[in-house]
Amino acid sequence: MSVLRVPRRTLGSLCGLLLLSAAVSCTAAHGDDAKPAAAAPLTPYQRLLPAPSSVRAEGPGYAFGAGTVIRTGGPGTPEEVRRIGELLAEQLRGPSGLPLPVADGSDGAAGDGVRLLLDPGAGGLGEEGYRLRSTPTGITLTARTPAGLFHAGQTLRQLLPVRGAGTVPGATVTDTPRFAYRGAMIDIARHHFPVEQAKRYVDQLAQYKFNTLHVHLTDDQGWRIAIDSWPRLAEYGGASEVGGGPGGSWSKEDYRELVAYAADRYVTVVPEIDMPGHVNAAQAAYGELTCDGKAPARYTGTKVGFSSLCVGKERTYAFVDDVLGELAALTPGPYLHIGGDEAHSTPAADYAAFMDRAQAVVAAHGKTVMAWHQLASARPAPGAVLQYWGHDRTPDAEKAAVAAAAKAGHRLVLSPADHAYLDMKYDKRTGPGLAWAGYVPAPRAYAWNPGTYLPGVPESAVLGVEAPLWTETISSRSDWELMAFPRLLSLAELAWSPATALDWTAHRARLAAQGPRLDAQDITYYRAPEVPWP
DSSP states (O other), X not given: OEEEEEOHHHHHHHHTTOOOBTTEEEEEOTTOSSSOOOOOOOOTTTTOSSOOSEEEEOSOOEEOOTTOEEEOOSTTOXXXXXXXXXXXXXXXXXXXXXXXXXXXXXXXXXXXXXXXXEOTTOTTOTTTOEEEEEETTEEEEEESSHHHHHHHHHHHHHHSOSSSOOEEOSEEEEEOOSOSEEEEEEEOSSSOOOHHHHHHHHHHHHTTTOOEEEEEOEETTEEOBOOTTSTHHHHTTTSOOGGGOOOOOBOHHHHHHHHHHHHHTTOEEEEEEEEXXXXXXXXXXXXXXXXSSOOOOOOOSOOOSOOOOOTTOHHHHHHHHHHHHHHHHHOOSSEEEEEOOOOTTSOHHHHHXXXXXXXXXXXXXXXXXXXXXXXXXXXXXXXXXXXXXXXXXXXXXXXXXXXXXXXXXXXXXXXXXXXXXXXBOSSTTOSSOBOTTOOOOHHHHHSOOTXXXXXXXXXXXXXXXXXEEOOSSOOSHHHHHHHHTTHHHHHHHHHHSOGGGOOHHHHHHHHHHHHHHHHHTXXXXXOOTTSOOO
């Protein structure tokens, strides 16, 4: 990486000459980080977040106007491309105030607007990459896959003003993701949230190139998904939450609606049924899931580790098979997450035996196992993906077990709690949130490298990054968004941008540039003091 370290008074004039790419960043002189000054004006390409792989300036660009058309290709173009064009037009019409009709690419001149070009032979773009080229006659978005075209459209959104039409400067952006898995997790078990809130989050995630939504559906405090073969799980086990509220649950149709909505935005839903611990809500609904056959009371506190399925009962495995089977049938994505964390009430031998059988059930239903990293201490099934949620104080032996699993061929999703947990407080003044992993101010969310984070784990073993949002203390949309933003955007960049592009000083300027966009979308966010917000 080429880094220019200059006094801030000259930073703006120098950076104004550059189109920020992965190869160049501008960094203020030592000592400026304590209290950031107002950000120097950035070009539209410098504002892009995540930072793209490369940007090459090419003279005059394209001015959007009343005659701008979005074209989706000629005869033989897949209908999916048309759908991407329609969604992009919908996303641009409100902010720009333009009609932006969507037409077949063979209608009229090819260069009078935005052209979506699906080209399976386009080199160097991979499964999700894209190329965006702006010239005076139009903008061309090129990708090998529909997902790549969608991501190109999200980049175009950021290149236009928050309000009104504008000109996209002449340039070619070539952009590919660093990691294949770029996720966020929502916990609807501690506090219930309706599917509309999850869909809103999908929109927020997709515009910053996340491609996975992990939904924590069950825990001690509530069971949130309808299971036909065990109806009391949602009916009774779902009627509680932290603090004693009414709880609630999603119907299968709710879940299908979320899955379809996310798929239209190239986000894959990963459902989680946590076990063998975190099961009090299930046992309150069905006493047969306990070893003594007695149903416990519903739980509305925040302690963990006190519940466990009865490993020695065959009825337990009928339950596991029924639940995972119904969920697999609703889930087109490849993964079923089976939890496995904080099973403090399950002896180690029982834990390993249970996870053996649960993993076999996942495979029998045609899915790949995901589990929290505690599965590394048992017997991960071939192909199982482990999600690491440790932190600076995690014992070395636990980290070594995860590294050994990676060496054995298991891919990892990294969610270090002291960097990536969005429910950790920013500082002692933050209202919602917890602090058991320490405070996570905005710079700390960005201050780690997923490719080198875990000792003994090479970047090739890292499938990706995920940002979990646990909801023990979060019960409203505003608190959800306050804790997620802006840290979610930092994790988006860690997951997408090349390692050579990662630089806090440049990144905080990009964060600041997103402020007006977040305001325009009515997204609540924490005005982190380390960021020079407008």
